[in-house]
Amino acid sequence: MTLADRLIRVALGVALVLLLWPLRDLRQDAINAIVRNDAAPGATPPLPAATGAGLPPAARTRVVLIDGAGRDTAAGMAAWNAVCARGLDLTIDVGFPTVSLPVELALWSGRTQQQTGVLYHSTGKPVPPPAGAIPAQVPDAIAIAESHSYIVHSLGFPHTLPPTPAKTLPDKWADTWVDTAVAAVGGPARLVFVHVLRVDTAGHRAGKRSTAWRDAAASADAILGRLTAAAPDARWLVLSDHDHIAGGGHGGEARAIRVVRGCVAGPDVAVGRGGPISVVDAARLIADSVGATLPADSRGRPLAAALAAPVDDDDVLPALPRGRVALAIALLLAALLATGWAAGGRIAAVPWWWPVALIALMLLETTPSLSTPMIYKKQGLTMANAAAPGLAVLAIALTFEVRRDWRRALVAQLALPVAATVAVWIVTGASGLWFGERVCPVVPRWSGWLPPLTIISATALAVAGLVVLASAVLPGSGPSTPAGTSRSDRAAP
Ligand SMILES: [Zn+2]
Numbered sequence: 001m002t003l004a005d006r007l008i009r010v011a012l013g014v015a016l017v018l019l020l021w022p023l024r025d026l027r028q029d030a031i032n033a034i035v036r037n038d039a040a041p042g043a044t045p046p047l048p049a050a051t052g053a054g055l056p057p058a059a060r061t062r063v064v065l066i067d068g069a070g071r072d073t074a075a076g077m078a079a080w081n082a083v084c085a086r087g088l089d090l091t092i093d094v095g096f097p098t099v100s101l102p103v104e105l106a107l108w109s110g111r112t113q114q115q116t117g118v119l120y121h122s123t124g125k126p127v128p129p130p131a132g133a134i135p136a137q138v139p140d141a142i143a144i145a146e147s148h149s150y151i152v153h154s155l156g157f158p159h160t161l162p163p164t165p166a167k168t169l170p171d172k173w174a175d176t177w178v179d180t181a182v183a184a185v186g187g188p189a190r191l192v193f194v195h196v197l198r199v200d201t202a203g204h205r206a207g208k209r210s211t212a213w214r215d216a217a218a219s220a221d222a223i224l225g226r227l228t229a230a231a232p233d234a235r236w237l238v239l240s241d242h243d244h245i246a247g248g249g250h251g252g253e254a255r256a257i258r259v260v261r262g263c264v265a266g267p268d269v270a271v272g273r274g275g276p277i278s279v280v281d282a283a284r285l286i287a288d289s290v291g292a293t294l295p296a297d298s299r300g301r302p303l304a305a306a307l308a309a310p311v312d313d314d315d316v317l318p319a320l321p322r323g324r325v326a327l328a329i330a331l332l333l334a335a336l337l338a339t340g341w342a343a344g345g346r347i348a349a350v351p352w353w354w355p356v357a358l359i360a361l362m363l364l365e366t367t368p369s370l371s372t373p374m375i376y377k378k379q380g381l382t383m384a385n386a387a388a389p390g391l392a393v394l395a396i397a398l399t400f401e402v403r404r405d406w407r408r409a410l411v412a413q414l415a416l417p418v419a420a421t422v423a424v425w426i427v428t429g430a431s432g433l434w435f436g437e438r439v440c441p442v443v444p445r446w447s448g449w450l451p452p453l454t455i456i457s458a459t460a461l462a463v464a465g466l467v468v469l470a471s472a473v474l475p476g477s478g479p480s481t482p483a484g485t486s487r488s489d490r491a492a493p
Contacts, residue, residue: 063192
């Protein structure tokens with residue numbers, strides 16, 4: 001090893017190790033962009049075409065949304081079942097992503113998450129109500145929220161309780177809000193919306209298999225029972241905005257989380273079953289019920305049309321932009337070629353560590369998605385620890401490979417995993433962050449992989465840096481040192 005070669009290895013090794021910190025920050029930037037930024041309002045393709053009538057208007061419409069309570073939970077709620085039994089027992093596809101504020105904006109505006117551009121927005125701050133929202137067209141409409149009132153304050157209701165979107169609820173609100181809601185639904189207002197939050201809260205705290213979840217579902221059901229009893233002759237829509245994964249969490253595109261139960265009962269609603277209809281079809285249902293008009297670009301269909309042509313994944317999940325996909329594929333192909341060249345046909349030189357790291361992550365933690373809490377955690381240590389078996393394989397493989405040709409060894413072990421990580425940054429649109437753009441990198445399937453792939457690549461670069469550093473400073477760093485040079489030189493007196 002010449003002195004120059006040694007110095008290059010030291011410098012590169014140190015640089016790769018030091019990259020760990022900025023790359024971790026970059027992962028945090030991506031998470032912040034996902035949960036805080038809004039996207040530009042976009043277009044959404046039409047839903048399957050069918051003809052059929054909408055619901056006729058009703059004197060009083062009551063909507064109850066039990067946040068986070070998916071189909072299986074709804075099936076165990078007596079008051080919810082009672083509404084379904086005397087009307088239409090539907091499934092509703094809430095679209096993507098499965099986050100409360102964006103879904104509720106779609107429900108009350110008839111415009112999908114992609115159309116409003118509000119994709120995640122878990123800032124705890126309200127957004128301006130979307131243009132043409134239903135509640136703004138009903139002068140006496142009332143919305144009442146158990147908590148997280150920034151959501152109901154984003155929907156355009158003329159009357160909203162609690163009166164402000166502040167995180168701190170009014171004094172004794174927890175004890176009085178149900179009575180307030182019961183009085184409102186029993187009153188003359190044409191439209192009343194009640195947002196029950198406790199099931200979602202229990203899901204985030206303790207997951208779906210917890211006593212807390214069961215208790216929350218039971219008490220939410222008791223509240224629903226009181227509400228429906230207060231206005232038995234009104235038209236009711238009882239639904240949810242998403243389910244939770246078993247351990248608690250939502251946001252991803254999984255059908256199990258996306259397709260919820262929604263039941264409509266009351267005047268002019270025949271007993272039946274159907275769906276999945278889209279959340280914007282549910283918006284149309286509410287609009288028809290209260291005599292409101294959805295915005296012109298809404299894809300919401302009249303109820304009978306929606307029932308005649310149920311929606312499928314392709315109808316509700318946004319497609320990835322083709323240009324970004326093409327760029328990502330080109331990058332992956334280039335990385336494959338580089339890996340092939342660097343490995344020189346030696347099977348031991350290819351990056352086996354990477355699938356080991358990904359499989360270990362999926363087995364020891366879970367398959368990442370926007371629903372899995374691990375991707376949001378600070379520093380992402382959960383993901384790095386779970387991927388450790390792969391990183392160990394990398395350390396061992398590189399230790400042997402650097403003795404042959406350290407440059408090629410690095411390319412062979414790192415090109416593909418790093419390129420795949422960059423490809424996911426491109427596909428999700430997160431790469432815009434590198435250029436200072438205020439993007440919201442939320443797309444189906446791939447956004448959940450953004451944080452773990454970034455953490456795993458960052459940690460792998462640091463591991464590679466340490467191995468290269470060690471190869472430069474430790475004795476006996478390999479047969480690439482010809483006999484009679486450095487080692488024997490050092491041994492000579
Ligand atoms: Zn939630």
